[in-house]
Amino acid sequence: GAGVSQSPSNKVTEKGKDVELRCDPISGHTALYWYRQRLGQGLEFLIYFQGNSAPDKSGLPSDRFSAERTGESVSTLTIQRTQQEDSAVYLCASSLSGQRNSPLHFGNGTRLTVT
Amino acid sequence: TQLLEQSPQFLSIQEGENLTVYCNSSSVFSSLQWYRQEPGEGPVLLVTVVTGGEVKKLKRLTFQFGDARKDSSLHITAAQPGDTGLYLCAGAAGGYQKVTFGTGTKLQVIP
Numbered sequence: 001g002a003g004v005s006q007s008p009s010n011k012v013t014e015k016g017k018d019v020e021l022r023c024d025p026i027s028g029h030t031a032l033y034w035y036r037q038r039l040g041q042g043l044e045f046l047i048y049f050q051g052n053s054a055p056d057k058s059g060l061p062s063d064r065f066s067a068e069r070t071g072e073s074v075s076t077l078t079i080q081r082t083q084q085e086d087s088a089v090y091l092c093a094s095s096l097s098g099q100r101n102s103p104l105h106f107g108n109g110t111r112l113t114v115t
Numbered sequence: 116t117q118l119l120e121q122s123p124q125f126l127s128i129q130e131g132e133n134l135t136v137y138c139n140s141s142s143v144f145s146s147l148q149w150y151r152q153e154p155g156e157g158p159v160l161l162v163t164v165v166t167g168g169e170v171k172k173l174k175r176l177t178f179q180f181g182d183a184r185k186d187s188s189l190h191i192t193a194a195q196p197g198d199t200g201l202y203l204c205a206g207a208a209g210g211y212q213k214v215t216f217g218t219g220t221k222l223q224v225i226p
Contacts, residue, residue, distance in 0.1 A: 004157070033214065035216070040201070040219070040221060041218065041219060042119075042121070042203060042216045042217050042218040042219040043158070043203065043205075043216035044216075045213070045214070045215060045216070048213060056213060091157055091158075093157070101146055101163050101165060101207075103148065103160040103163065104148075104150075104158075104160065104205075104214060105160075106156075106157025106158050106159070107157050108155065108156050108157050109156075109157055
């Protein structure tokens, strides 16, 4: 498939555990975004990558959240010491260049449940 | 912080009715996109508008970008059950075109 792929699709974890979410963007897309979506709501920006650099991390909620991107491809979002309020769908999107009019192509998200 | 407020939040209508969804902000955007999201999936792009006052039509959907590029509307004519979903507006601004999403409008079209 040529779309954005996210794994796992569902993750249930206990409070206090660390989790790692993965995003495989469309090949050749230099821009990559992570968003968080609470049930039935809009998307909350977390972080933006251009290549392997993250010029905008302003949406990360706390220092428990971090993300990296390697090879201008795969990105991982790590949440340390998970809390119940971290429960949400985490969506990854990529775009060709991050320029105006570049549409975002989304994966189907990872649904995270913290018990 | 750039905020995009959508109204209404929820809309339940009968098949065949018309509806309009609004997306408002105090910030100026260089472009605005509309997405539709279905349960269990990521949002899918419907349209991008870039010029103040621009109107774009996609079958029964009409999108308008405000003259000041701070607001937008989505009008659906003769809604069908297949139009059911979460509609999201998203504005792009800034040096790298940071994309900020609206609060969403959940539409249900009843057969």
